[in-house]
Amino acid sequence: MNNHLLPISEYEAEPIKFIGFTQPHGVFLAIAEPELTILQVSNNTLHFLGFAPEDLLNQPLSILIDNEQINIFRDYLSQQDLQSSNPIEFPIKVGDKNINFDGVIHRSDNILILELEPTVLDKNQGFFKFYPLIKLAVSQLKGANNLPDLCQILAKEVRKITGFDRVMLYKFDDDGHGSVIAEEKLESLESYLGLHYPESDIPRVARELFTSNYTRLIPDTSAELIEIIPYNNPLINQPTDLTNSMLRSAAPCHIQYLHNMGVGASLTISLIKDQKLWGLIACHHQSQKYLPYEIRSACEILGQMASLELANKEDNEDSQYKIYLASIQAKLVEYMSIDKNFIGGLINNEINILNLVNAQGAVICFDGEYIPLGNTPKQKDIQKLVQWISENLQEAIFYTNNLYHFYPDAEKFQDLASGLLVVSISRSQKNYILWFRPEVLQTVDWGGNPYQSLEIIEQEDIQLLPRKSFELWKEIVQLKSLPWKSCEISAALELRNSIIGVILRKVDELELLNRDLERSNNELDSFAYIASHDLKEPLRGIHNYSNFLIEDYGETLNEDGQSKLRTLIRLTQRMEDLIDSLLHFARLGRIDLSMQQTDLNKILHNSIDLLSPRIEQEKIEIRIPKSLPKISCDRIQMSEVFNNLIANAIKYNDKDKKWIEIGYIKDSNPLQFYIKDNGIGIKNKHFDTIFRIFKRLHGPNKYGGGTGAGLTIVQKIVQKHGGKIWVESTYGEGSTFYFILQGDEL
Numbered sequence: 001m002n003n004h005l006l007p008i009s010e011y012e013a014e015p016i017k018f019i020g021f022t023q024p025h026g027v028f029l030a031i032a033e034p035e036l037t038i039l040q041v042s043n044n045t046l047h048f049l050g051f052a053p054e055d056l057l058n059q060p061l062s063i064l065i066d067n068e069q070i071n072i073f074r075d076y077l078s079q080q081d082l083q084s085s086n087p088i089e090f091p092i093k094v095g096d097k098n099i100n101f102d103g104v105i106h107r108s109d110n111i112l113i114l115e116l117e118p119t120v121l122d123k124n125q126g127f128f129k130f131y132p133l134i135k136l137a138v139s140q141l142k143g144a145n146n147l148p149d150l151c152q153i154l155a156k157e158v159r160k161i162t163g164f165d166r167v168m169l170y171k172f173d174d175d176g177h178g179s180v181i182a183e184e185k186l187e188s189l190e191s192y193l194g195l196h197y198p199e200s201d202i203p204r205v206a207r208e209l210f211t212s213n214y215t216r217l218i219p220d221t222s223a224e225l226i227e228i229i230p231y232n233n234p235l236i237n238q239p240t241d242l243t244n245s246m247l248r249s250a251a252p253c254h255i256q257y258l259h260n261m262g263v264g265a266s267l268t269i270s271l272i273k274d275q276k277l278w279g280l281i282a283c284h285h286q287s288q289k290y291l292p293y294e295i296r297s298a299c300e301i302l303g304q305m306a307s308l309e310l311a312n313k314e315d316n317e318d319s320q321y322k323i324y325l326a327s328i329q330a331k332l333v334e335y336m337s338i339d340k341n342f343i344g345g346l347i348n349n350e351i352n353i354l355n356l357v358n359a360q361g362a363v364i365c366f367d368g369e370y371i372p373l374g375n376t377p378k379q380k381d382i383q384k385l386v387q388w389i390s391e392n393l394q395e396a397i398f399y400t401n402n403l404y405h406f407y408p409d410a411e412k413f414q415d416l417a418s419g420l421l422v423v424s425i426s427r428s429q430k431n432y433i434l435w436f437r438p439e440v441l442q443t444v445d446w447g448g449n450p451y452q453s454l455e456i457i458e459q460e461d462i463q464l465l466p467r468k469s470f471e472l473w474k475e476i477v478q479l480k481s482l483p484w485k486s487c488e489i490s491a492a493l494e495l496r497n498s499i500i501g502v503i504l505r506k507v508d509e510l511e512l513l514n515r516d517l518e519r520s521n522n523e524l525d526s527f528a529y530i531a532s533h534d535l536k537e538p539l540r541g542i543h544n545y546s547n548f549l550i551e552d553y554g555e556t557l558n559e560d561g562q563s564k565l566r567t568l569i570r571l572t573q574r575m576e577d578l579i580d581s582l583l584h585f586a587r588l589g590r591i592d593l594s595m596q597q598t599d600l601n602k603i604l605h606n607s608i609d610l611l612s613p614r615i616e617q618e619k620i621e622i623r624i625p626k627s628l629p630k631i632s633c634d635r636i637q638m639s640e641v642f643n644n645l646i647a648n649a650i651k652y653n654d655k656d657k658k659w660i661e662i663g664y665i666k667d668s669n670p671l672q673f674y675i676k677d678n679g680i681g682i683k684n685k686h687f688d689t690i691f692r693i694f695k696r697l698h699g700p701n702k703y704g705g706g707t708g709a710g711l712t713i714v715q716k717i718v719q720k721h722g723g724k725i726w727v728e729s730t731y732g733e734g735s736t737f738y739f740i741l742q743g744d745e746l
């Protein structure tokens with residue numbers, strides 16, 4: 001025998017409503033209107049009514065009741081809301097006895113269905129017995145504080161009214177599976193509270209029946225089934241639709257299912273919210289149990305009243321959860337603004353981003369860093385996932401409770417991240433916040449045994465048989481997490497917007513700081529310019545007067561006096577050079593760049609021409625590329641960069657065979673140039689200081705002197721072009737000055 005599970009979709013195709021059988025506790029009659037001819041009957045009429053089916057079929061209803069009753073019955077039939085008259089008193093003469101039946105009518109495909117159950121309670125007794133119970137139950141329900149409370153009271157009151165051994169409240173989740181959220185039972189019975197059940201236990205088709213039929217009684221799960229004769233309704237040439245029939249027999253697999261749970265009788269009451277089946281009140285009895293129509297109706301009313309309250313309480317609970325999420329969000333925003341680093345604000349406090357969406361793990365990916373919180377996959381898995389997200393996620397947010405479906409690699413970490421919620425802070429920088437939820441199997445209790453699903457046994461005559469459902473359910477929920485609620489998704493999105501706001505604010509602050517810095521730089525430039533400009537005049541005076549002194553009175557001074565005067569002249573000359581450099585530097589800060597398309601080959605050749613006397617004198621080998629790129633820059637200033645760097649490369653070289661290499665790194669973006677020499681080199685510790693103004697590493701007479709402003713000026717020009725400059729060097733072997741410039745090659 002080859003057993004395999006039957007896919008739910010096939011089970012759902014089982015036409016329960018065309019089952020063609022009824023339960024034995026009443027009589028089923030399908031009647032044609034207006035003549036009231038009996039078309040179909042359940043094959044138990046002889047037992048209840050004293051007529052064999054063949055004696056009733058194609059006969060008028062008046063074969064069962066007298067004309068006066070027929071007229072009353074016709075009155076009921078003419079009413080708009082047919083079912084409001086249920087149950088109708090239906091006295092029938094069976095043999096020589098008058099037996100009272102509860103008649104329940106409805107129409108199916110324009111066929112009148114009359115279902116008769118022997119009356120147990122007379123009308124007044126029923127009403128008086130159950131009215132106070134209902135009244136009490138309703139007032140109890142009104143007193144419930146919250147949803148769990150309400151469910152518990154409902155279970156208790158229904159058990160009081162029905163006397164069933166066990167009454168459970170079963171709630172459906174969005175994905176079709178359900179769980180027991182309240183239970184009242186005999187103490188001796190095992191509790192099912194909190195257990196989850198697969199969708200297949202109450203498949204879609206069964207749920208649909210519950211939405212049109214609010215109560216469903218199976219008084220005896222072991223009772224024989226009663227055939228409807230004939231199977232096809234002669235008026236429509238197909239079986240009558242039994243959707244709303246109270247007596248409709250349950251599907252054999254459902255009966256088997258109840259047996260497996262040790263249930264002798266069951267009553268199910270629908271709980272409807274927004275026209276959808278929200279849940280069920282499931283009543284189970286270990287032995288047979290019949291409930292008259294009135295009690296069933298009482299339970300139905302209670303169910304409907306409770307449904308209204310449930311909807312209220314649930315919406316209330318939803319809005320309370322929303323308020324809770326809003327408070328978490330407000331806290332996070334506050335923490336972010338207090339913390340210097342906003343990320344710290346999201347993770348370092350008791351309340352953190354996990355609370356915001358009820359996740360078990362999260363990772364903040366920011367500026368290439370991965371900051372984990374809670375239970376998350378390994379960093380290398382996160383890196384891959386983020387890469388995938390950056391390639392595939394176009395929107396600000398993405399969420400799924402089945403990551404594996406989109407990203408099969410997620411199978412590896414299903415126990416941590418079967419569910420993913422991600423918001424993008426900046427796509428280009430791959431800045432995201434990811435939240436994770438584990439596979440649902442890890443998070444809920446399930447009602448595996450004794451609940452059963454279906455398997456099909458391949459025999460000649462295929463039939464549905466139950467089997468343990470847990471494996472099937474595992475298949476259904478495998479690799480899935482609990483779904484993200486819409487309020488959690490909104491909360492994540494709102495947090496994203498707040499984060500972007502915080503980042504933008506930080507950028508604004510930075511910009512303000514930059515502006516301040518720029519202003520004080522400008523002020524400094526003006527000061528340096530004015531000061532050096534004004535200093536030049538008295539300095540010139542000192543210089544001139546010193547010259548006059550030595551020319552006119554030099555002879556009156558001794559050797560020592562003359563030497564001191566010459567030093568004074570040299571020092572004023574040096575001071576003038578320094579002031580000129582400072583003036584030049586300060587002027588650079590004050591003038592705007594004059595950007596032009598520039599052929600760097602020309603600039604380089606001009607520089608080499610300018611420096612050619614030294615180059616030839618020292619026999620320096622100049623290595624230059626065939627061609628340098630064309631760029632947009634300030635030509636005069638760029639010439640100065642090349643002049644300065646090449647002049648230094650010539651100057652700071654004491655080798656016999658000197659060479660200088662000038663070039664750029666192909667395909668670099670931004671463009672990167674270099675000027676390399678085999679000169680004296682620079683110690684690491686001076687790599688930064690040489691760019692400071694007037695910083696020289698040598699005495700004034702060594703290596704041909706200089707003011708120590710050259711590199712500072714070069715750096716300023718490069719920076720003004722949006723680039724940067726740095727040096728790499730091995731002391732004693734040579735140096736390479738690199739600089740990059742913003743802007744593409746033209």
Ligand code: ADP
Pocket residue numbers: 644648649652677679680681682690695696697698705706707708709710711712735
């Ligand atoms: P200056 O050449 O006027 O002294 P710079 O600002 O151009 O001023 O250079 C600052 C210092 O950096 C120099 O005094 C020198 O010590 C060092 N330097 C610059 N270029 C080189 C180089 N190519 N090789 C070795 N040292 C260098």
